[in-house]
Amino acid sequence: MIFEFFADLLGSQILSAIIIAALPLVFIILYVLLANWLERKVSAHMQDRLGPMRVGWHGWLQPIADMIKILQKEDIVAKDADRKLFSAAPVLVFVGCYAAFAAIPFSSAFVGADLELGLLYILAVSSIVVAGILMAGWASNNKYALIGAVRSAAQIISYEIPTVFIILCIIIVSGTLNLTTLSEQQSGTFLNWYILGGDVEGWKKFALIPFMFIGFIVMYISSVAESNRTPFDLPEAESELVAGYHTEYSGMKFAMYLFAEYANMFVVSALVVAMFLGGYQSPFGYVGDLINVPWLIPIEQFFWFTVKGLFFVFVQMWLRWTLPRLRVDQLMALCWKYLIPIAFVNLLIISFLMIL
Amino acid sequence: MQEYFRNIWQGLSTVLTGMKITFKHLFVPAVTIQYPDVKVPLPERVRNRLYVNMDDCIGCDQCARVCPVNCITIETVKSVPGEDLGKTSNGKKKALWVTQFEIDIAKCCYCQLCVFPCPTECIYMTDVYEFSELERENLNFNFVTLSKEEILQKKENYAKLEAEKAAQKAAAAKPAVANPEQKPTDN
Numbered sequence: 094m095i096f097e098f099f100a101d102l103l104g105s106q107i108l109s110a111i112i113i114a115a116l117p118l119v120f121i122i123l124y125v126l127l128a129n130w131l132e133r134k135v136s137a138h139m140q141d142r143l144g145p146m147r148v149g150w151h152g153w154l155q156p157i158a159d160m161i162k163i164l165q166k167e168d169i170v171a172k173d174a175d176r177k178l179f180s181a182a183p184v185l186v187f188v189g190c191y192a193a194f195a196a197i198p199f200s201s202a203f204v205g206a207d208l209e210l211g212l213l214y215i216l217a218v219s220s221i222v223v224a225g226i227l228m229a230g231w232a233s234n235n236k237y238a239l240i241g242a243v244r245s246a247a248q249i250i251s252y253e254i255p256t257v258f259i260i261l262c263i264i265i266v267s268g269t270l271n272l273t274t275l276s277e278q279q280s281g282t283f284l285n286w287y288i289l290g291g292d293v294e295g296w297k298k299f300a301l302i303p304f305m306f307i308g309f310i311v312m313y314i315s316s317v318a319e320s321n322r323t324p325f326d327l328p329e330a331e332s333e334l335v336a337g338y339h340t341e342y343s344g345m346k347f348a349m350y351l352f353a354e355y356a357n358m359f360v361v362s363a364l365v366v367a368m369f370l371g372g373y374q375s376p377f378g379y380v381g382d383l384i385n386v387p388w389l390i391p392i393e394q395f396f397w398f399t400v401k402g403l404f405f406v407f408v409q410m411w412l413r414w415t416l417p418r419l420r421v422d423q424l425m426a427l428c429w430k431y432l433i434p435i436a437f438v439n440l441l442i443i444s445f446l447m448i449l
Numbered sequence: 450m451q452e453y454f455r456n457i458w459q460g461l462s463t464v465l466t467g468m469k470i471t472f473k474h475l476f477v478p479a480v481t482i483q484y485p486d487v488k489v490p491l492p493e494r495v496r497n498r499l500y501v502n503m504d505d506c507i508g509c510d511q512c513a514r515v516c517p518v519n520c521i522t523i524e525t526v527k528s529v530p531g532e533d534l535g536k537t538s539n540g541k542k543k544a545l546w547v548t549q550f551e552i553d554i555a556k557c558c559y560c561q562l563c564v565f566p567c568p569t570e571c572i573y574m575t576d577v578y579e580f581s582e583l584e585r586e587n588l589n590f591n592f593v594t595l596s597k598e599e600i601l602q603k604k605e606n607y608a609k610l611e612a613e614k615a616a617q618k619a620a621a622a623k624p625a626v627a628n629p630e631q632k633p634t635d636n
């Protein structure tokens with residue numbers, strides 16, 4: 094494990110812990126730069142445009158240029174805003190997303206914190222984001238910000254219910270809340286992934302497949318909703334609410350929301366990947382096993398995890414540039430009338446199957 | 450109940466249809482034109498910046514008079530006998546020194562009305578359209594080919610000629626005028 098590796102190397106557990114904590118941050122920054130560029134390129138090409146082309150090869154340096162620009166921006170706090178809450182909110186939102194990275198198993202050797210209750214922990218800390226968003230909306234003293242924040246709270250809390258139902262399905266099948274164990278159970282080939290029934294024996298595996306598939310879709314829809322992305326971007330609906338809860342923000346604080354949004358996209362994708370698509374497991378086995386180089390395996394696992402995560406981030410972008418925004422009542426109808434009943438029935442069927 | 454499942458089916462299938470379309474468009478070549486690097490060919494007869502070929506201009510002032518926004522300013526000086534100004538490309542003899550020919554492109558509305566009346570076809574539209582400036586004064590294009598000294602000299606020449614003529618006239622008119630001048634005193 095990476096913690097012991099650094100502890101041995103530096104001879105200090107505190108230093109090692111700091112490095113472990115900083116690694117996801119590095120990952121987030123690199124990933125946000127990439128995802129930001131990707132988002133622009135994907136959106137542009139889906140609309141038959143080119144997107145950024147000037148800064149670097151096909152504009153790949155554009156996010157860096159934007160970051161430099163945003164660092165120089167004035168940090169404006171509106172006169173009637175609640176200064177303390179206003180400054181704390183973006184930090185809280187970002188910390189909520191960042192904390193979730195602690196439990197994400199990037200590879201068998203690199204898990205920030207190998208928690209027994211990893212799934213529950215991620216669900217819990219991503220609720221901090223709601224508090225941060227509400228704080229931002231309230232402290233801005235701006236009607237658009239407040240409407241956006243309240244919408245966001247309603248949305249995230251509603252969509253947590255189907256998410257939890259589907260997580261319960263997975264817990265019933267796998268018997269664990271630990272994300273690393275969950276990934277280990279799906280080792281081997283992609284046939285062992287939970288979306289294909291996992292490592293359950295016999296006919297049950299085949300009976301599970303359709304329900305796992307439904308679970309996967311429900312989970313993905315609600316996780317897109319939880320990360321406030323189009324078609325569920327009502328909290329920041331730019332055509333209705335200016336920019337929603339971050340209307341009043343500028344400069345670095347605004348950038349923190351951006352970072353949080355992209356980080357959140359990865360967290361939810363990572364959760365979906367860890368639960369249904371084998372986590373960090375390779376779909377075909379490892380090159381490291383083949384040529385007998387054991388230290389290559391964790392690196393390959395990291396690669397597979399990032400690729401799978403990024404793929405689902407890409408699907409989120411894809412959805413964003415395909416679908417229009419839902420209306421508030423449609424949003425609630427989708428959650429309460431469709432996702433929750435489906436998830437609940439799914440949970441019942443899966444538990445029934447597992448008892449048999 | 451049937452309605453419910455149909456809704457779900459419709460929702461999912463329409464999302465997938467939409468995603469298929471957007472995915473296809475990922476690989477459709479972009480229609481963007483990278484402007485400063487690639488330029489769209491201009492159509493024939495575009496109307497952009499004006500240009501005056503001063504070698505052909507006879508200083509007839511017709512373009513200035515027809516311009517609806519008065520953005521052409523022309524000032525001419527007559528030549529003195531003995532000066533050869535040359536001919537225009539279509540055989541017209543030049544008789545005037547053009548000492549000022551300014552087009553204030555900032556005012557120009559690109560109506561092209563000035564182009565038609567020109568007898569020598571020396572004022573015309575070019576295909577230059579990238580001529581933004583930081584100062585508005587810089588958009589006042591001056592087409593005069595004569596240098597300042599030359600202009601001064603031409604003006605002097607003409608003034609001298611005028612003065613000579615006036616002197617001659619005065620000399621010729623003196624005897625005739627001398628009598629009528631005395632008449633009013635009789636009244």
Ligand code: SF4
Binds near residue numbers: 499519558
């Ligand atoms: S194009 Fe029209 S506005 Fe421009 S100089 Fe000629 S007559 Fe005047």
Ligand code: SF4
Binds near residue numbers: 501507509510569
């Ligand atoms: S109409 Fe032509 S020749 Fe006459 S002054 Fe204008 S440009 Fe010169």
